[in-house]
Amino acid sequence: MVTYIVRRVLLMIPTIFLISILTFFVIELPPGDFASRYAEALQAQGLDFDDEVLEGFRELYHLNDPTIIRYFKWIGGFLTGDLGYSIEHRRPVAEVLGERMVLTVVLSLVSLLFTWVVSFPIGVYSAVRQYSFGDYFWTVIGFLGLAIPNFLLALVLMFVISKYFGGAIGGLFSREYQDAAWSIGKVLDLFRNIWIPVIVVGTASTAGLIRVLRANLLDELKRPYVELARAKGLTERKLIIKYPLRIAINPFLSSVGWVLPGLISGAVITAIVLDLPTAGPLYLRSIRAEDMSLAGTFMMFLAMLTVVGTLISDILLAIADPRIRYD
Amino acid sequence: MATASGPVLFQEERVQSTYDASQWRLMRISFARHKLAVVGAVVVVLGYFIALFAEFVAPYDPGAITFVSPARSNQLIPPKLPRIVHPDGGLRWFFVHPLVEMRDQETLMVTYPEDTSVSYPIRLFVRGAPYKLFGFIRSDIHLWGVADGRAYDDPEKVRLHLFGTDQKSRDVFSRILHGTRISLSIGLLGVAMQFVLAIVFGTISGYFSGPLDNAIQRLIEVLTSVPTLPLWMVLSISIPQSWPVIRVFFAITIILSLLSWPGLARQVRGKVLSLRETEYVVSARLDNAPTSRIMFIHLIPGLMSHLIASLTLAIPGTILGETSLSFLGLGLHEPAISWGVLLQDAQQLRTILFAPWLMIPVIPVILFILAFNFVGDGLRDAADPYKS
Numbered sequence: 001m002v003t004y005i006v007r008r009v010l011l012m013i014p015t016i017f018l019i020s021i022l023t024f025f026v027i028e029l030p031p032g033d034f035a036s037r038y039a040e041a042l043q044a045q046g047l048d049f050d051d052e053v054l055e056g057f058r059e060l061y062h063l064n065d066p067t068i069i070r071y072f073k074w075i076g077g078f079l080t081g082d083l084g085y086s087i088e089h090r091r092p093v094a095e096v097l098g099e100r101m102v103l104t105v106v107l108s109l110v111s112l113l114f115t116w117v118v119s120f121p122i123g124v125y126s127a128v129r130q131y132s133f134g135d136y137f138w139t140v141i142g143f144l145g146l147a148i149p150n151f152l153l154a155l156v157l158m159f160v161i162s163k164y165f166g167g168a169i170g171g172l173f174s175r176e177y178q179d180a181a182w183s184i185g186k187v188l189d190l191f192r193n194i195w196i197p198v199i200v201v202g203t204a205s206t207a208g209l210i211r212v213l214r215a216n217l218l219d220e221l222k223r224p225y226v227e228l229a230r231a232k233g234l235t236e237r238k239l240i241i242k243y244p245l246r247i248a249i250n251p252f253l254s255s256v257g258w259v260l261p262g263l264i265s266g267a268v269i270t271a272i273v274l275d276l277p278t279a280g281p282l283y284l285r286s287i288r289a290e291d292m293s294l295a296g297t298f299m300m301f302l303a304m305l306t307v308v309g310t311l312i313s314d315i316l317l318a319i320a321d322p323r324i325r326y327d
Numbered sequence: 328m329a330t331a332s333g334p335v336l337f338q339e340e341r342v343q344s345t346y347d348a349s350q351w352r353l354m355r356i357s358f359a360r361h362k363l364a365v366v367g368a369v370v371v372v373l374g375y376f377i378a379l380f381a382e383f384v385a386p387y388d389p390g391a392i393t394f395v396s397p398a399r400s401n402q403l404i405p406p407k408l409p410r411i412v413h414p415d416g417g418l419r420w421f422f423v424h425p426l427v428e429m430r431d432q433e434t435l436m437v438t439y440p441e442d443t444s445v446s447y448p449i450r451l452f453v454r455g456a457p458y459k460l461f462g463f464i465r466s467d468i469h470l471w472g473v474a475d476g477r478a479y480d481d482p483e484k485v486r487l488h489l490f491g492t493d494q495k496s497r498d499v500f501s502r503i504l505h506g507t508r509i510s511l512s513i514g515l516l517g518v519a520m521q522f523v524l525a526i527v528f529g530t531i532s533g534y535f536s537g538p539l540d541n542a543i544q545r546l547i548e549v550l551t552s553v554p555t556l557p558l559w560m561v562l563s564i565s566i567p568q569s570w571p572v573i574r575v576f577f578a579i580t581i582i583l584s585l586l587s588w589p590g591l592a593r594q595v596r597g598k599v600l601s602l603r604e605t606e607y608v609v610s611a612r613l614d615n616a617p618t619s620r621i622m623f624i625h626l627i628p629g630l631m632s633h634l635i636a637s638l639t640l641a642i643p644g645t646i647l648g649e650t651s652l653s654f655l656g657l658g659l660h661e662p663a664i665s666w667g668v669l670l671q672d673a674q675q676l677r678t679i680l681f682a683p684w685l686m687i688p689v690i691p692v693i694l695f696i697l698a699f700n701f702v703g704d705g706l707r708d709a710a711d712p713y714k715s
Binding site: 014015018019022023026027029030031143144146147148149151152155156158159162163264265266268269272273283284287288295298299302303306307310 | 545548549551552553554555556557558560561562564565567643647650651654655670673674676679680683686689692693696697700
């Protein structure tokens with residue numbers, strides 16, 4: 001087991017290295033650089049400026065260095081904990097992204113929790129009471145949940161809430177806490193406001209998990225060992241929890257690997273629609289402005305979260321199902 | 328399994344009829360048993376039909392501003408359904424009352440009360456704005472329209488806007504119908520690209536194990552580790568704004584497919600790994616059949632049915648990708664018409680509070696995602712008709 005984990009962790013290193021290359025070059029792809037975008041923005045406002053100023057600007061932020069050198073500077077800084085400097089915000093990336101990244105992770109984790117808490121009982125119920133009214137009901141809801149893109153759900157929820165309940169939604173904090181320093185009150189306020197984004201972000205994966213759990217449990221319920229356990233007189237509840245559920249739960253554990261990246265990725269667009277103070281809207285702005293270090297750092301963080309998520313899910317799987325081989 | 332409890336006679340009958348059926352027939356039977364899949368297939372076929380004949384099916388021109396005059400702006404007209412109950416109490420064939428454009432003196436808001444003193448019937452195959460079907464068939468016949476005798480470009484022309492009009496006075500219903508063209512074809516085209524990539528990388532990876540397999544697996548791992556949407560976003564921002572619609576369309580399709588094939592390739596690889604050890608492939612190898620023959624004659628047809636099912640399930644993702652990108656303003660732009668482009672109008676909460684009908688393009692998106700999912704589900708069950 002330990003060797004397995006060590007091997008997996010070691011394998012992560014080349015993967016993350018390749019991801020960093022991919023990320024960097026993809027973000028470098030758009031024509032022009034921050035300086036030219038900045039110049040365009042100034043021109044749009046009718047302001048004039050010198051080409052020399054622009055050149056000086058490029059010089060100052062090393063935009064003229066060859067791509068390779070800039071890559072190694074960036075990744076080198078990354079390794080030593082220096083995330084670079086956001087030209088757009090004129091502040092270090094760590095400062096700009098920090099709080100928003102924390103909120104992004106909080107939002108994603110709460111959504112994951114929501115996904116599990118909701119889909120687990122429903123999935124089990126739908127399988128055990130197959131073809132009951134409840135099963136059909138949840139199947140329909142599940143399909144709808146899968147089919148409704150989360151940003152559209154966000155849009156519709158936003159409309160319904162402001163039209164029929166009068167409240168404005170959007171944002172994770174009430175007005176009085178918006179710019180306040182962190183306090184117990186602010187945390188409580190966060191958890192009062194977070195549920196709409198959580199529902200929006202988590203619905204699709206909840207629906208997906210319900211389907212998977214139901215299908216798996218149904219497969220297991222047909223197995224002879226279930227029959228045998230029933231013949232031995234085990235109560236139905238105990239029987240289901242003790243045997244088939246344990247096997248059917250595998251996809252739940254592996255879901256950490258695919259649900260988490262999905263949640264994070266989905267949260268980007270939801271955050272833009274709902275204007276949440278998470279990293280999503282910031283990211284959109286930074287790629288528009290070609291603020292490379294900010295956009296790159298964000299992408300790297302997401303990718304690393306995904307890689308770590310996959311690792312955790314594989315380890316959990318190995319623990320839950322002793323039949324899975326470690327080699 | 329479910330039939331095991333059925334009467335014995337019925338079972339034998341079933342066995343008789345399917346005993347000597349070909350695999351394709353079995354697949355058709357199995358697909359037809361999946362009711363939702365059949366409904367989904369009908370919706371999908373209908374969608375592509377609309378996409379082909381959008382100019383004919385749509386009552387009005389989607390791009391041009393419907394003809395306006397100083398007295399009539401036709402902006403943000405709310406949706407209207409045709410009526411059948413006449414003011415005199417009798418039932419009639421579908422008809423509409425003309426709308427009067429009025430400006431509220433107090434709020435300066437434009438309202439569109441109906442003028443119930445006149446009514447015009449809805450007719451099939453009416454003359455309207457001229458168009459060229461497929462680029463060369465000239466016509467001005469539309470499937471339906473309001474018969475009021477006025478020319479199509481008369482500002483006073485009585486129109487029926489089923490889903491209302493947008494800020495630029497264009498008919499939302501016609502725009503949605505025209506949007507099927509891009510939104511649905513991007514799904515097909517993107518999936519076709521994923522199909523090729525998945526087959527190439529998947530078969531190679533599965534058939535030749537060793538370093539090549541390892542390299543491809545690493546590539547897949549890297550691509551799946553990077554969150555899709557953010558990567559789509561950066562890639563699509565590098566599309567120059569000056570490009571014509573058609574080129575942007577292809578660029579977006581390529582971007583969407585470039586990141587979506589790894590999942591499929593993995594499935595192909597798994598399937599190839601298991602097929603590789605089957606008797607018929609082993610015997611072909613022992614017979615010294617060339618690798619290309621084994622691949623094209625034995626392996627690829629063997630995994631085709633599964634692949635087609637997976638591909639159908641991949642279409643919604645591509646459609647959704649385009650919708651999200653265009654919605655964010657990173658994908659297609661006007662004058663292109665896709666559901667994502669239409670939804671750009673619905674971005675502002677203020678706009679949708681005032682004109683909620685601008686959110687209607689959400690419905691076809693959901694409808695077709697559901698339909699493709701059902702069809703894919705049905706195909707997946709049908710792909711292996713010998714299973715149960």
